[in-house]
Amino acid sequence: MTVFLFVDESGNDHQESPYEVLAGIAIKDRNLWNLIQEVKVIEKRLFGDFYATNKIELKAKKLLKAKTFRLASQMPPINADDLPTLAQQCLANGEKVTRLQLTALSQAKILYATQAIQACLDAGGRVFASIIDYDAVAAQPELGEVSGLPFLRKDYSYLFERFFYSLEDTGTNEMGMIVFDELDKVKSHLLLGQMTEYFINTRKGQERSSLIIPEPFFVHSDLTMGVQIVDLAAYVLSWGFRIKGMSKPARSELQPLVSALCNMRVLSKRVVPSIRREAVDIWSIALIDH
Template sequence: MSWTLFVDESGQDQRHSPYEVLAGVAIEDKKVWPLICQISDAQKQFFGMRLFEAYGAEAKATKLLKKKVYQHAAQMEPFNNEDRRRLTKEILENGEDVSRERLTALAQAKLAYCEFVLDLARRHGAKVFATMVPQDSPRPPNGEDMRKDYVFFLERYYHFLNQMPNDPAGFLVFDELDKTACHVLLGQISRYFQKTQNGRTRSRLIVPEPFFVHSDLTSLVQLADLVAYIISWGVRMSRMPATTRPELDPLAALVKRMRYHHTTEGGHAVWGIKEIRDLR
């Protein structure tokens, strides 16, 4: 048995998002392909086509869940499934032929799809891991060492694997955005697993060389993108002052239901989503 952690980020531009989020969705090996197939089926069910066919690129969470989508979805009563799919397919096939009905149906389809896919992942036993870094957090100069948020992120993933029976292997799949940045991250991860004591211990279960994929071709990295966005804008733990977008509360609740949780022998609760206020 093995698990794969599909990883993406949100708020890395340090401009609009309240938190910089590194998020991963872990899926057991035997459930990866069934989940991918059901996500594909869900896109046809809600949109009448695959989203890549509609946009020619990844359907980012910023497109699916931006505030305007909620405004458009609320401007008319909810459509039934058949009418919503028909109107959505019409506007996706011909974006110049816009009507109030079609725009509303598309927005309603986006929100229904996101909720369905998150619950689908939950029913497949997905586990969520994430770090949240406030945008004004002190940061170290760029260097050879892996950032503190990545260290905590991999630590939680390792503890999850270590608590599973039969010592399953853990794979890492990252979104490839820039080849140079991928090489930098690859070197940092390699040095962490080979040069540090904690890294060498955790390499017993986590395969130290990650895979880099194009997110527009990889459904489960798109799922990680969705989770990262919802965490940045909708999930807060105690003593986290940044406000949320209340309309995201139902989706945030689904994400929180999937987060890794463990209670130590001493009664201490360890959660898969952690705020890190200082990256130095």
Template sequence: MAWFLFIDESGQDHRESPYEVLAGVAILDADLWDLVKELHDAETTNFGRRYSDGERELKGKAILKRKTFAKARTLPEILPNEVSALAKAVLDNGAQHGSERNIKALSLAKISYVTDVFAICENYDCKIFASLVHPAAPQTTGGGLRKDYGYLFERFFYFLEDQTTLTGFPQHGIIVFDELDKTRSHILIDQAHKYFKETAIGRHRAELIIPEPFFVHSDLTIGIQIADLVAYCLSWGFRLPTMEKPAREELAPYIAQLKRLRHRAVRSIQGKSDFEVWSVAYIDDLRTASEKL
């Protein structure tokens, strides 16, 4: 058995997002197609048709922006059974031809769809993994694999170890990235290969994580679209005590869902036999220990 880890980024442009996020969603290979079909059905149920047909993408920054929630709170009132038909009319004819009721319905459909996405992921026992990075975090100059990637791989490996123990059979991980530009993709592949081949911890983790990542187009791969929604919600809504950036309250229901999708590993670390390692981590310094010194 194998788990696909679909990975996407959010906030790396340092424009609006409060935190950089590298996020992934793990889906069991045997469940992938059934999950995809249910997500397609969720689109049709909420929007009256496939929202992502054509050039539209179900990206967090497009469908979960503040304007979406503001429109959903406006008058006039819309009955739940009216939402999909009104939303479909906007998608079919364009927003310029939609009434206030149509625009509100589309906003309601977007909000409901994301709720359904995370609920479907929970039904299939998917797990999320993420590294949240402070935008002012000191950067490493070592040229190796960045700490946010290292943390993500570490927590994915712990999950695979726990699944192997639970099932009694080796559970392998396949890494799938949203395609970057060619130069960045080659750099990332080179760094990943060096990490998994030339470091002791990387070689150990290569026993369960296949070191050769795949790159796909986000608009063609629904797993990457889920990872994008996870990354967006975590950046704007997930907070630990040491994270000072304000959270958007309207995203709180999604964060409650995502917290249930985290993996909790227990390992013997730092002299503690029951050290908790959660699959979502916050990083405020990307330098290595030697660089800090």
């Protein structure tokens, strides 16, 4: 059996986003196709064929930006039977939209994100993430800046570590396959080379290659539903998820989505000699603060 880990980033431009997030959503192979079909049904029900026909990717930064919530709340919640029709009218009418239609589209965007993440939870999805406060710690280098260096960035190694622990804890010899949103060719080759170096030539990497296939897939996010879902997760974690050590304000309107993602976290227990002799809790979402 294979567990796919779809990986994407949010906030790596260090501009508006409060935190940089490298996130992964793990889905078992037997559940993946059902999840893809379910999310496509949600999209078609709410938006018709507009986004698919026009080849527009449903990106989190467009769906869940603050303006969407402001427009969605300018009128009371619209009846569930009327919402899709009004939202699709808004998409079709372009600039000639009514206030009601614009409100409906905004409410539909939030509903899509909510139902897509819930579908992932229902399919047994698990969330992993490395979160970096780029104002408090040294910025993670761009892949192009670490060419020739034989190590992965810390956020990648943390992500793979927690994914490995999750696979190890199942006790079923499930193998993990990593699927990245495709970078440009040069960066993809650099990441592939660094992953190979990590999994083949480091002690920890060799151990983890027993359960994680060292060679990842690179896919186009607009063609791959798993990457689109993890894009939602990465955005929500950056703007809404907070634990000890994360002092930047969170957007309260994202809390229902944060709660769903928290229900997808994985808790492992391991002895870490540098911390204490007893087993410590290791959550699948980690804050990198050093």
